[in-house]
Amino acid sequence: MTAKPTILVVEDETIVAMDIRHRLSNLGYAVADVVPSGEQAVDAAQRLRPDVVLMDIMLAGAMDGVQAAGAIAQNCDIPVIFVTAYADEETLQRAKATQPFGYVIKPFNDREVYTAIEMAHYKHSTERLRRKERRWLEATLDSVGEGIVATDATGRVNYLNAMAGRLLGLGLDQARHRPLERVFPLRGEDGQPVDLLPGALGSECPLRAEGLVLRGPAGEIPVDLTACAVPGENGEGRGVVMAFRDVSGRRETMARLRSTVERLRQTVDATVQALVLTSEKRDPYTAGHQQRVARLAVALAARLGMDGQRLEGVRVAGLLHDLGKIYIPAEILSKPARLTPMEFGLMQTHPGVGYEILSGVPFPWPIADFVVQHHERLDGTGYPNGLAGEAISLEARILAVADVVEAMSSHRPYRAALGLEVALDEVRKGRGTRYDETVVDACLELFAAGSFSFEG
Numbered sequence: 001m002t003a004k005p006t007i008l009v010v011e012d013e014t015i016v017a018m019d020i021r022h023r024l025s026n027l028g029y030a031v032a033d034v035v036p037s038g039e040q041a042v043d044a045a046q047r048l049r050p051d052v053v054l055m056d057i058m059l060a061g062a063m064d065g066v067q068a069a070g071a072i073a074q075n076c077d078i079p080v081i082f083v084t085a086y087a088d089e090e091t092l093q094r095a096k097a098t099q100p101f102g103y104v105i106k107p108f109n110d111r112e113v114y115t116a117i118e119m120a121h122y123k124h125s126t127e128r129l130r131r132k133e134r135r136w137l138e139a140t141l142d143s144v145g146e147g148i149v150a151t152d153a154t155g156r157v158n159y160l161n162a163m164a165g166r167l168l169g170l171g172l173d174q175a176r177h178r179p180l181e182r183v184f185p186l187r188g189e190d191g192q193p194v195d196l197l198p199g200a201l202g203s204e205c206p207l208r209a210e211g212l213v214l215r216g217p218a219g220e221i222p223v224d225l226t227a228c229a230v231p232g233e234n235g236e237g238r239g240v241v242m243a244f245r246d247v248s249g250r251r252e253t254m255a256r257l258r259s260t261v262e263r264l265r266q267t268v269d270a271t272v273q274a275l276v277l278t279s280e281k282r283d284p285y286t287a288g289h290q291q292r293v294a295r296l297a298v299a300l301a302a303r304l305g306m307d308g309q310r311l312e313g314v315r316v317a318g319l320l321h322d323l324g325k326i327y328i329p330a331e332i333l334s335k336p337a338r339l340t341p342m343e344f345g346l347m348q349t350h351p352g353v354g355y356e357i358l359s360g361v362p363f364p365w366p367i368a369d370f371v372v373q374h375h376e377r378l379d380g381t382g383y384p385n386g387l388a389g390e391a392i393s394l395e396a397r398i399l400a401v402a403d404v405v406e407a408m409s410s411h412r413p414y415r416a417a418l419g420l421e422v423a424l425d426e427v428r429k430g431r432g433t434r435y436d437e438t439v440v441d442a443c444l445e446l447f448a449a450g451s452f453s454f455e456g
Helices: 014-026 038-048 065-075 089-097 110-143 162-168 197-202 248-282 289-303 308-320 323-327 341-347 350-358 367-372 394-409 420-429 437-448
Strands: 006-010 030-035 052-055 080-084 102-105 147-152 157-160 186-188 207-216 219-231 237-246
Touching: 006 014, 006 038, 014 030, 014 110, 030 038, 038 052, 038 065, 052 065, 052 110, 065 080, 065 089, 080 110, 102 110, 110 162, 147 162, 157 162, 162 207, 162 237, 186 219, 197 219, 197 237, 219 248, 248 289, 248 308, 248 323, 289 308, 289 394, 289 437, 308 367, 308 394, 323 350, 350 367, 367 394, 394 420, 394 437, 420 437
Parallel strands: 006 030, 006 052, 052 080, 080 102
Antiparallel strands: 147 157, 147 237, 186 207, 207 219, 219 237
16 A cells, blocks of 8 residues: 655644644644745755645745745655635736646645645656656667657657767757757758658658768768657657668778678689689690680579579689699690590599589688589489489589580580580480480570670
């Protein structure tokens, strides 16, 4: 059960004061003290900290009840109830200025006093809790790293947090009741003013906007912003809350990151080209083979719907797919006749050698896997591991078709070029058995449409 509030009585008529004390005691209230003047009332309120003050307006001394009530409200945050015989307009106006929590006209009955005390105590406790929650909320909002600005439905500012104040160069007192566009001057990247208030009031939360520029005291600041309407009772927006963040640091970080990525890409390209050159120095008769396979493989992958980084992975794998041939003796690579079974067996080791070389390189793609699988076949007749079907990556299946078409179309030490039509006929015959049917179809469509040429 909640304890009843303690009462400070301020009354300069002794008999009336005794009557009030008696009534309060009968109602179960503890009377902290009874004092006759405004000066004593302020002192007692500060010392005793009662829950409620019952104050007569006309008091002994220089300070009347209205003045004492104002001092108590300002210094002690204690609710004051006026108990007076005066109800004229002038007295009421003076009393209202102190924002009292009740006004009881003498003579009064116990029920009137009881109701006034309980309502005053409840109202004051509720307001105190609301103020505490508001201070807690403001402290929380001031601690976040985003600027927050709130407006009413007409677009006038009624709140901004500490971060917003720093970015805008003004405090809440300077910003309050001013139009949003004056406090928060936003521009688009094209330099034109941006008014987000109508959109925020008329849309579902949240409304996000990027690429904006805020003109602050230190110059223009790039910002991203989120806005949300504060709903009213009838569903219409009562105002808007906007949270914005300075993204200049993020943009600088992204620019540095892009620069770093570009340097890394250039390093990867230079490394790949060095490896390709090393491979071709060992096999001059197939110089350009890996570049042409890479070009065809990328065209096939793009036709199959790959894009972005996955296409780049296909390109790099195409450039390096025969890197393992640096392990093969030069006389076998340039032999102007068909290889013996032993020589062919040695040649079949080049995908595995390529895998050993590339598996230690931290590419963004599994290049070593693509390279070791590029001579595997769907029916399991390929090498070096006899993989079949879905066990072979799509990138390796693309490389297999591109490799066969380029090799049969080009000259070799042991034979003249067989021509493109023969090469396409080979993959056509192996469609769905040795070679992936979707890759073969893409290859046939590519050349039939004239969309690709090795000489391009």
